[in-house]
Amino acid sequence: MDNQEPRDKKKISPERKGLYYAGMAMMGIGIILFLSVFFIAFTGDPFAHEGNFMQNGFFGFILIGIGSFVMNLGARGAAGSGLVLDPEKAREDLTPYTKAAGGMLKDALEEMDLPSSKSVPKEVVRIRCPHCKELNEEDARFCKSCGKEIG
Known part of the structure:
Protein backbone atom coordinates (compact mmCIF):
# COMPACT_ATOMS: atom_id res chain seq x y z
CA MET A 1 0.00 0.00 0.00
CA MET A 112 24.61 13.76 -26.32
CA ASP A 113 27.40 11.50 -24.96
CA LEU A 114 28.69 14.21 -22.65
CA PRO A 115 31.41 13.25 -20.20
CA SER A 116 29.89 12.25 -16.91
CA SER A 117 30.25 14.67 -14.00
CA LYS A 118 31.06 11.63 -11.87
CA SER A 119 34.22 10.90 -13.86
CA VAL A 120 37.61 11.28 -12.22
CA PRO A 121 39.15 14.70 -12.94
CA LYS A 122 42.21 14.67 -15.15
CA GLU A 123 45.47 15.20 -13.29
CA VAL A 124 47.11 18.46 -14.30
CA VAL A 125 50.89 18.62 -14.38
CA ARG A 126 52.64 22.01 -14.46
CA ILE A 127 56.23 22.88 -15.26
CA ARG A 128 57.96 25.85 -13.64
CA CYS A 129 59.86 28.19 -15.98
CA PRO A 130 63.57 28.27 -14.99
CA HIS A 131 63.78 31.98 -15.87
CA CYS A 132 60.70 33.64 -14.30
CA LYS A 133 59.36 30.78 -12.16
CA GLU A 134 55.86 30.94 -13.81
CA LEU A 135 53.83 27.69 -13.92
CA ASN A 136 53.12 26.42 -17.45
CA GLU A 137 51.37 23.42 -19.00
CA GLU A 138 53.53 20.30 -19.14
CA ASP A 139 53.65 20.25 -22.96
CA ALA A 140 54.56 23.97 -23.33
CA ARG A 141 57.83 24.71 -25.15
CA PHE A 142 57.84 28.41 -24.29
CA CYS A 143 56.85 30.21 -21.08
CA LYS A 144 53.48 31.95 -21.24
CA SER A 145 54.80 34.78 -19.07
CA CYS A 146 58.30 35.63 -20.29
CA GLY A 147 58.27 33.82 -23.66
CA LYS A 148 61.63 32.15 -23.16
CA GLU A 149 62.17 28.51 -24.08
CA ILE A 150 61.52 26.02 -21.29
CA GLY A 151 64.30 23.38 -20.93
Missing part, protein backbone atom coordinates in the same frame (compact mmCIF):
# COMPACT_ATOMS: atom_id res chain seq x y z
CA ASP A 2 2.83 2.42 0.85
CA ASN A 3 4.50 1.69 -2.50
CA GLN A 4 1.39 2.72 -4.42
CA GLU A 5 0.78 6.01 -2.58
CA PRO A 6 3.69 7.94 -4.18
CA ARG A 7 2.78 6.51 -7.56
CA ASP A 8 -0.79 7.80 -7.17
CA LYS A 9 0.51 11.31 -6.45
CA LYS A 10 2.27 11.32 -9.80
CA LYS A 11 -0.90 10.47 -11.71
CA ILE A 12 -3.48 13.01 -12.83
CA SER A 13 -6.86 12.53 -11.21
CA PRO A 14 -9.90 11.62 -13.36
CA GLU A 15 -11.58 14.90 -12.35
CA ARG A 16 -8.66 16.90 -13.74
CA LYS A 17 -8.65 14.81 -16.91
CA GLY A 18 -12.38 15.50 -17.27
CA LEU A 19 -11.80 19.24 -16.85
CA TYR A 20 -9.03 19.14 -19.45
CA TYR A 21 -11.19 17.38 -22.03
CA ALA A 22 -14.20 19.59 -21.24
CA GLY A 23 -12.02 22.65 -21.83
CA MET A 24 -10.77 21.14 -25.07
CA ALA A 25 -14.36 20.55 -26.21
CA MET A 26 -15.34 24.11 -25.28
CA MET A 27 -12.41 25.44 -27.29
CA GLY A 28 -13.37 23.28 -30.27
CA ILE A 29 -16.97 24.52 -30.22
CA GLY A 30 -15.71 28.09 -29.78
CA ILE A 31 -13.43 27.78 -32.81
CA ILE A 32 -16.28 26.39 -34.91
CA LEU A 33 -18.58 29.24 -33.83
CA PHE A 34 -15.88 31.83 -34.46
CA LEU A 35 -15.05 30.47 -37.92
CA SER A 36 -18.73 30.19 -38.82
CA VAL A 37 -18.82 33.99 -39.12
CA PHE A 38 -16.23 33.88 -41.89
CA PHE A 39 -17.94 30.95 -43.55
CA ILE A 40 -21.28 32.82 -43.61
CA ALA A 41 -19.60 36.01 -44.85
CA PHE A 42 -17.82 34.29 -47.74
CA THR A 43 -20.57 31.91 -48.88
CA GLY A 44 -23.49 34.26 -49.20
CA ASP A 45 -25.31 37.29 -47.94
CA PRO A 46 -24.53 37.55 -44.21
CA PHE A 47 -27.52 39.85 -43.62
CA ALA A 48 -29.96 37.32 -45.05
CA HIS A 49 -29.63 35.26 -41.86
CA GLU A 50 -31.96 35.93 -38.98
CA GLY A 51 -30.50 38.02 -36.19
CA ASN A 52 -26.98 39.27 -35.96
CA PHE A 53 -24.60 36.74 -37.52
CA MET A 54 -21.64 38.32 -35.71
CA GLN A 55 -22.84 37.12 -32.31
CA ASN A 56 -21.69 33.59 -33.21
CA GLY A 57 -18.14 34.92 -33.50
CA PHE A 58 -18.43 36.81 -30.22
CA PHE A 59 -19.74 33.77 -28.33
CA GLY A 60 -17.14 31.57 -30.02
CA PHE A 61 -14.37 33.91 -28.95
CA ILE A 62 -15.65 33.92 -25.35
CA LEU A 63 -15.94 30.10 -25.42
CA ILE A 64 -12.34 29.78 -26.64
CA GLY A 65 -11.14 31.87 -23.68
CA ILE A 66 -13.20 29.98 -21.12
CA GLY A 67 -12.19 26.65 -22.66
CA SER A 68 -8.48 27.48 -22.51
CA PHE A 69 -8.86 28.49 -18.83
CA VAL A 70 -10.70 25.23 -18.00
CA MET A 71 -8.13 23.23 -19.97
CA ASN A 72 -5.27 24.91 -18.08
CA LEU A 73 -7.06 24.28 -14.79
CA GLY A 74 -7.47 20.60 -15.65
CA ALA A 75 -3.89 20.19 -16.83
CA ARG A 76 -2.14 21.92 -13.96
CA GLY A 77 -4.66 21.71 -11.13
CA ALA A 78 -6.02 24.62 -9.11
CA ALA A 79 -2.73 25.43 -7.38
CA GLY A 80 -0.53 24.70 -10.39
CA SER A 81 -2.49 27.08 -12.61
CA GLY A 82 -2.33 29.87 -10.03
CA LEU A 83 -6.01 29.83 -9.06
CA VAL A 84 -5.08 28.77 -5.51
CA LEU A 85 -1.92 30.31 -4.04
CA ASP A 86 -0.39 27.37 -2.19
CA PRO A 87 3.20 26.49 -3.14
CA GLU A 88 3.09 23.00 -1.61
CA LYS A 89 -0.14 22.12 -3.42
CA ALA A 90 1.28 23.62 -6.63
CA ARG A 91 4.31 21.32 -6.43
CA GLU A 92 2.00 18.37 -5.91
CA ASP A 93 -0.27 19.40 -8.82
CA LEU A 94 2.68 19.91 -11.19
CA THR A 95 4.54 16.72 -10.21
CA PRO A 96 3.50 14.72 -13.33
CA TYR A 97 4.82 17.48 -15.60
CA THR A 98 8.05 18.15 -13.72
CA LYS A 99 8.83 14.42 -13.65
CA ALA A 100 8.14 14.19 -17.40
CA ALA A 101 10.31 17.24 -18.15
CA GLY A 102 13.14 15.87 -16.01
CA GLY A 103 12.89 12.53 -17.78
CA MET A 104 13.01 14.19 -21.20
CA LEU A 105 16.03 16.25 -20.15
CA LYS A 106 17.78 13.14 -18.84
CA ASP A 107 17.08 11.30 -22.12
CA ALA A 108 18.44 14.22 -24.16
CA LEU A 109 21.62 14.40 -22.09
CA GLU A 110 22.17 10.65 -22.47
CA GLU A 111 21.94 11.03 -26.26
Whole structure:
Protein backbone atom coordinates (compact mmCIF):
# COMPACT_ATOMS: atom_id res chain seq x y z
CA MET A 1 0.00 0.00 0.00
CA ASP A 2 2.83 2.42 0.85
CA ASN A 3 4.50 1.69 -2.50
CA GLN A 4 1.39 2.72 -4.42
CA GLU A 5 0.78 6.01 -2.58
CA PRO A 6 3.69 7.94 -4.18
CA ARG A 7 2.78 6.51 -7.56
CA ASP A 8 -0.79 7.80 -7.17
CA LYS A 9 0.51 11.31 -6.45
CA LYS A 10 2.27 11.32 -9.80
CA LYS A 11 -0.90 10.47 -11.71
CA ILE A 12 -3.48 13.01 -12.83
CA SER A 13 -6.86 12.53 -11.21
CA PRO A 14 -9.90 11.62 -13.36
CA GLU A 15 -11.58 14.90 -12.35
CA ARG A 16 -8.66 16.90 -13.74
CA LYS A 17 -8.65 14.81 -16.91
CA GLY A 18 -12.38 15.50 -17.27
CA LEU A 19 -11.80 19.24 -16.85
CA TYR A 20 -9.03 19.14 -19.45
CA TYR A 21 -11.19 17.38 -22.03
CA ALA A 22 -14.20 19.59 -21.24
CA GLY A 23 -12.02 22.65 -21.83
CA MET A 24 -10.77 21.14 -25.07
CA ALA A 25 -14.36 20.55 -26.21
CA MET A 26 -15.34 24.11 -25.28
CA MET A 27 -12.41 25.44 -27.29
CA GLY A 28 -13.37 23.28 -30.27
CA ILE A 29 -16.97 24.52 -30.22
CA GLY A 30 -15.71 28.09 -29.78
CA ILE A 31 -13.43 27.78 -32.81
CA ILE A 32 -16.28 26.39 -34.91
CA LEU A 33 -18.58 29.24 -33.83
CA PHE A 34 -15.88 31.83 -34.46
CA LEU A 35 -15.05 30.47 -37.92
CA SER A 36 -18.73 30.19 -38.82
CA VAL A 37 -18.82 33.99 -39.12
CA PHE A 38 -16.23 33.88 -41.89
CA PHE A 39 -17.94 30.95 -43.55
CA ILE A 40 -21.28 32.82 -43.61
CA ALA A 41 -19.60 36.01 -44.85
CA PHE A 42 -17.82 34.29 -47.74
CA THR A 43 -20.57 31.91 -48.88
CA GLY A 44 -23.49 34.26 -49.20
CA ASP A 45 -25.31 37.29 -47.94
CA PRO A 46 -24.53 37.55 -44.21
CA PHE A 47 -27.52 39.85 -43.62
CA ALA A 48 -29.96 37.32 -45.05
CA HIS A 49 -29.63 35.26 -41.86
CA GLU A 50 -31.96 35.93 -38.98
CA GLY A 51 -30.50 38.02 -36.19
CA ASN A 52 -26.98 39.27 -35.96
CA PHE A 53 -24.60 36.74 -37.52
CA MET A 54 -21.64 38.32 -35.71
CA GLN A 55 -22.84 37.12 -32.31
CA ASN A 56 -21.69 33.59 -33.21
CA GLY A 57 -18.14 34.92 -33.50
CA PHE A 58 -18.43 36.81 -30.22
CA PHE A 59 -19.74 33.77 -28.33
CA GLY A 60 -17.14 31.57 -30.02
CA PHE A 61 -14.37 33.91 -28.95
CA ILE A 62 -15.65 33.92 -25.35
CA LEU A 63 -15.94 30.10 -25.42
CA ILE A 64 -12.34 29.78 -26.64
CA GLY A 65 -11.14 31.87 -23.68
CA ILE A 66 -13.20 29.98 -21.12
CA GLY A 67 -12.19 26.65 -22.66
CA SER A 68 -8.48 27.48 -22.51
CA PHE A 69 -8.86 28.49 -18.83
CA VAL A 70 -10.70 25.23 -18.00
CA MET A 71 -8.13 23.23 -19.97
CA ASN A 72 -5.27 24.91 -18.08
CA LEU A 73 -7.06 24.28 -14.79
CA GLY A 74 -7.47 20.60 -15.65
CA ALA A 75 -3.89 20.19 -16.83
CA ARG A 76 -2.14 21.92 -13.96
CA GLY A 77 -4.66 21.71 -11.13
CA ALA A 78 -6.02 24.62 -9.11
CA ALA A 79 -2.73 25.43 -7.38
CA GLY A 80 -0.53 24.70 -10.39
CA SER A 81 -2.49 27.08 -12.61
CA GLY A 82 -2.33 29.87 -10.03
CA LEU A 83 -6.01 29.83 -9.06
CA VAL A 84 -5.08 28.77 -5.51
CA LEU A 85 -1.92 30.31 -4.04
CA ASP A 86 -0.39 27.37 -2.19
CA PRO A 87 3.20 26.49 -3.14
CA GLU A 88 3.09 23.00 -1.61
CA LYS A 89 -0.14 22.12 -3.42
CA ALA A 90 1.28 23.62 -6.63
CA ARG A 91 4.31 21.32 -6.43
CA GLU A 92 2.00 18.37 -5.91
CA ASP A 93 -0.27 19.40 -8.82
CA LEU A 94 2.68 19.91 -11.19
CA THR A 95 4.54 16.72 -10.21
CA PRO A 96 3.50 14.72 -13.33
CA TYR A 97 4.82 17.48 -15.60
CA THR A 98 8.05 18.15 -13.72
CA LYS A 99 8.83 14.42 -13.65
CA ALA A 100 8.14 14.19 -17.40
CA ALA A 101 10.31 17.24 -18.15
CA GLY A 102 13.14 15.87 -16.01
CA GLY A 103 12.89 12.53 -17.78
CA MET A 104 13.01 14.19 -21.20
CA LEU A 105 16.03 16.25 -20.15
CA LYS A 106 17.78 13.14 -18.84
CA ASP A 107 17.08 11.30 -22.12
CA ALA A 108 18.44 14.22 -24.16
CA LEU A 109 21.62 14.40 -22.09
CA GLU A 110 22.17 10.65 -22.47
CA GLU A 111 21.94 11.03 -26.26
CA MET A 112 24.61 13.76 -26.32
CA ASP A 113 27.40 11.50 -24.96
CA LEU A 114 28.69 14.21 -22.65
CA PRO A 115 31.41 13.25 -20.20
CA SER A 116 29.89 12.25 -16.91
CA SER A 117 30.25 14.67 -14.00
CA LYS A 118 31.06 11.63 -11.87
CA SER A 119 34.22 10.90 -13.86
CA VAL A 120 37.61 11.28 -12.22
CA PRO A 121 39.15 14.70 -12.94
CA LYS A 122 42.21 14.67 -15.15
CA GLU A 123 45.47 15.20 -13.29
CA VAL A 124 47.11 18.46 -14.30
CA VAL A 125 50.89 18.62 -14.38
CA ARG A 126 52.64 22.01 -14.46
CA ILE A 127 56.23 22.88 -15.26
CA ARG A 128 57.96 25.85 -13.64
CA CYS A 129 59.86 28.19 -15.98
CA PRO A 130 63.57 28.27 -14.99
CA HIS A 131 63.78 31.98 -15.87
CA CYS A 132 60.70 33.64 -14.30
CA LYS A 133 59.36 30.78 -12.16
CA GLU A 134 55.86 30.94 -13.81
CA LEU A 135 53.83 27.69 -13.92
CA ASN A 136 53.12 26.42 -17.45
CA GLU A 137 51.37 23.42 -19.00
CA GLU A 138 53.53 20.30 -19.14
CA ASP A 139 53.65 20.25 -22.96
CA ALA A 140 54.56 23.97 -23.33
CA ARG A 141 57.83 24.71 -25.15
CA PHE A 142 57.84 28.41 -24.29
CA CYS A 143 56.85 30.21 -21.08
CA LYS A 144 53.48 31.95 -21.24
CA SER A 145 54.80 34.78 -19.07
CA CYS A 146 58.30 35.63 -20.29
CA GLY A 147 58.27 33.82 -23.66
CA LYS A 148 61.63 32.15 -23.16
CA GLU A 149 62.17 28.51 -24.08
CA ILE A 150 61.52 26.02 -21.29
CA GLY A 151 64.30 23.38 -20.93
